[in-house]
Amino acid sequence: MKIPFYITTTLPYVNAIPHIGHALEFIRADIIARAKKLDGFEVFFNTGTDEHGIKIYQKAKQLGLEPQKYVDETAQKFREIMPLLGLMPDVNFIRTTDKHHVMAAQEFWKIVNKNGLIYKKNYSVKYCIGCELEKTDSELVDGKCPLHPLQDLEIIQEENYFFRFSIFQKPLMDLYEKQEKFVVPNTRLNEIRAFVERGLEDFSISRLASKMPWGIPVPGDETQVMYVWFDALVNYISAVGWPDDEKQFKKFWLETGGVVQYCGKDNLRQQSAMWQAMLLSAKISPSKQIIIDGFVTGEGGIKMSKSLGNTVDPLEVVKEYGTEALRYYVARELAPFEDSPFTMDKFKEAFNAHLANGLGNLVSRVMKMAEANGIKFDEEILKTLLNSNEIKDLQKKYRAGFDEYNIQAASNAVWELISNTDKIVQERQPFKKIKTDKAGGEADIKELLARLNIIGTMLLPIMPETAAKIINLTEKNEMPKEPLFMRK
Numbered sequence: 001m002k003i004p005f006y007i008t009t010t011l012p013y014v015n016a017i018p019h020i021g022h023a024l025e026f027i028r029a030d031i032i033a034r035a036k037k038l039d040g041f042e043v044f045f046n047t048g049t050d051e052h053g054i055k056i057y058q059k060a061k062q063l064g065l066e067p068q069k070y071v072d073e074t075a076q077k078f079r080e081i082m083p084l085l086g087l088m089p090d091v092n093f094i095r096t097t098d099k100h101h102v103m104a105a106q107e108f109w110k111i112v113n114k115n116g117l118i119y120k121k122n123y124s125v126k127y128c129i130g131c132e133l134e135k136t137d138s139e140l141v142d143g144k145c146p147l148h149p150l151q152d153l154e155i156i157q158e159e160n161y162f163f164r165f166s167i168f169q170k171p172l173m174d175l176y177e178k179q180e181k182f183v184v185p186n187t188r189l190n191e192i193r194a195f196v197e198r199g200l201e202d203f204s205i206s207r208l209a210s211k212m213p214w215g216i217p218v219p220g221d222e223t224q225v226m227y228v229w230f231d232a233l234v235n236y237i238s239a240v241g242w243p244d245d246e247k248q249f250k251k252f253w254l255e256t257g258g259v260v261q262y263c264g265k266d267n268l269r270q271q272s273a274m275w276q277a278m279l280l281s282a283k284i285s286p287s288k289q290i291i292i293d294g295f296v297t298g299e300g301g302i303k304m305s306k307s308l309g310n311t312v313d314p315l316e317v318v319k320e321y322g323t324e325a326l327r328y329y330v331a332r333e334l335a336p337f338e339d340s341p342f343t344m345d346k347f348k349e350a351f352n353a354h355l356a357n358g359l360g361n362l363v364s365r366v367m368k369m370a371e372a373n374g375i376k377f378d379e380e381i382l383k384t385l386l387n388s389n390e391i392k393d394l395q396k397k398y399r400a401g402f403d404e405y406n407i408q409a410a411s412n413a414v415w416e417l418i419s420n421t422d423k424i425v426q427e428r429q430p431f432k433k434i435k436t437d438k439a440g441g442e443a444d445i446k447e448l449l450a451r452l453n454i455i456g457t458m459l460l461p462i463m464p465e466t467a468a469k470i471i472n473l474t475e476k477n478e479m480p481k482e483p484l485f486m487r488k
Helices: 020-038 054-063 067-084 099-114 165-178 186-197 228-232 246-254 265-281 314-321 323-333 344-372 379-386 389-403 407-428 430-436 438-459 464-476
Strands: 004-008 042-049 092-095 118-128 133-135 154-163 206-208 221-226 260-264 289-293
Touching: 004 020, 004 246, 020 042, 020 067, 020 260, 020 289, 020 314, 020 323, 020 407, 042 067, 054 067, 067 092, 067 314, 099 118, 099 228, 099 265, 154 206, 154 221, 154 265, 165 186, 165 265, 186 265, 221 228, 228 265, 260 265, 265 289, 314 323, 314 344, 323 344, 323 407, 323 464, 344 407, 344 430, 344 438, 344 464, 379 389, 379 438, 389 407, 389 438, 407 430, 407 438, 430 438, 438 464
Parallel strands: 004 042, 004 260, 042 092, 260 289
Antiparallel strands: 118 133, 118 154, 206 221
């Protein structure tokens, strides 16, 4: 019986088309999902779109569209990008406008309310539409949200429902203490621990429907709609059947210890504090782990923006270089947890050095040697190589990388093997040796074929199409019809 494993991305807002930051999160979660599946786990991989809230409502109005029509069109763009990024075909795609999710969000509200953790009051607060979060003065820089400095804050003055977040300081601190790797990397765990330690304030979880009607209706009060975060976060449990499919929910939440959630550093508070308190308030066990990505920036760490002209469209990258090249770059060239610059010049340089001249050239040279000398793939050589200290040490690094969600470290282990294999070609020169020492040359080429096969196997989660080609070439002793990667 397979052990269940549940992983999810955050759900991106559909107020803009997919960008490189979305691609990074989708691809990394997919790599982990594939690695787990290859290890024999039964994987549930969730992603989708967040479709309520004031940002969506304003964007639809701006375009002269009904909100539902607008989100239908934009959600489809996110759905269509999934295969272009090489995501597993069985990825679950949830929309927060789905009937089941709406029902689940309302049921969640009812339970939290029944537990005495929702109340109503009049209030006034500064609100960042970009973050969809309330802001205190201490969080502002020159009166602006530091993440959205070009947007004016809104002042909300109305009567709304509130969630008793303030009573969860100790339960959250206990959670962070008990699960020392609850947030990865550790610097982000320290950051959220410090935030919670300073004290928590109750937050608004509804909006007046007369002002902002685009949301899930509050159960029992048609004058209010749910605050977008309170609605959207529930997707992580509604996606696996909560509250009506007990078997599915038990398998992928209760038996797994919760979900592994990928998110950006701007989601730290929502995912690792607000959502965990919400789960506890409904007497549902917390998530398993929260993995925090850094931002993708322009050259010199400058934030990407259309006005600066430094944005990167992942679909354009795929169109010119292919899906596998983008997956490689996200996996190995971008820092696993900190901000990383992404420019097309850097991408092209990495593509040529490590894919066209590196991996692609190595595969081509070895397969040519094997074909020219009639040498076949040897399973016994493969077994011997897998038991060598070199391969065992590299696979240990590789597995440790995945276990720690450090995909860059796992990828580096593969490229270390590629480098070592290329060194054998350079130093032993089996293409020459075989002319004077047939047995020695044949042994070297058989070893190289086995090494390529191991490289292919290790690449399966990272670059699945390329990996399958390499495994197929080595085991069927076929020459590639064209280079794996053409130099640009």
